[in-house]
Amino acid sequence: MKKSQVIFSKYSPLMAVDTDLIGSDRKNIETPRVCSLCRCGESNYKPLCDGSHAQIGFDGEREDADKQELAYYRGKEITIVFDRYLCMGAGYCGELEAVFGTHDAPKYEPDAAPASEIITTIKKCPSGALSYIIDGEHFKNYYDKTRITVEKDGPLNCQGQITVIDDQESDVLLPDADHFTLCRCGGSKKKPVCDGSHQEKGFKG
Numbered sequence: 001m002k003k004s005q006v007i008f009s010k011y012s013p014l015m016a017v018d019t020d021l022i023g024s025d026r027k028n029i030e031t032p033r034v035c036s037l038c039r040c041g042e043s044n045y046k047p048l049c050d051g052s053h054a055q056i057g058f059d060g061e062r063e064d065a066d067k068q069e070l071a072y073y074r075g076k077e078i079t080i081v082f083d084r085y086l087c088m089g090a091g092y093c094g095e096l097e098a099v100f101g102t103h104d105a106p107k108y109e110p111d112a113a114p115a116s117e118i119i120t121t122i123k124k125c126p127s128g129a130l131s132y133i134i135d136g137e138h139f140k141n142y143y144d145k146t147r148i149t150v151e152k153d154g155p156l157n158c159q160g161q162i163t164v165i166d167d168q169e170s171d172v173l174l175p176d177a178d179h180f181t182l183c184r185c186g187g188s189k190k191k192p193v194c195d196g197s198h199q200e201k202g203f204k205g
């Protein structure tokens with residue numbers, strides 16, 4: 001499988017290396033081997049960078065000091081693992097309300113539906129916040145293709161073998177599953193990952 005890198009530095013856009021980039025219209029976007037992806041939210045050429053970050057004084061600082069905190073919800077057949085740090089509120093889990101509850105009243109009931117349904121729902125989560133354990137094995141990698149897909153008015157959905165490199169030595173927590181979401185609106189408090197702030201911000205692009 002293709003291996004890619006995404007590098008983030010202070011004051012700078014995301015540098016994507018060897019990545020297939022798919023637009024929100026699901027069409028391929030032709031890019032050079034190394035390309036700059038907007039993460040300040042202001043580029044006129046989204047998803048690509050046009051240098052606007054320099055004009056607005058974007059610094060890319062992460063504001064939220066939360067640390068990764070895994071919660072385990074053990075059922076008879078399956079254990080649901082939830083990483084609050086990575087959750088960006090995509091809401092697919094709410095499709096299986098008996099197990100995950102609703103946005104306003106979340107819950108985790110691993111015995112409230114067949115394990116196969118829970119797995120199908122967990123695999124829809126783009127952020128990597130949900131994963132599962134069966135027979136002692138932790139499943140969090142599902143993708144056989146490496147690519148970054150632009151979500152309309154939302155983050156960059158990253159899938160496959162993409163290594164995130166912190167070039168600003170900021171000691172931030174980086175995703176370790178094969179899927180995660182990177183902020184491109186500039187508003188996340190957990191940069192470089194998306195925290196759902198694009199919705200409150202009314203980000204368009």
Ligand code: FES
Binds near residue numbers: 154155156186194199
């Ligand atoms: S894209 Fe910025 S918080 Fe989601």
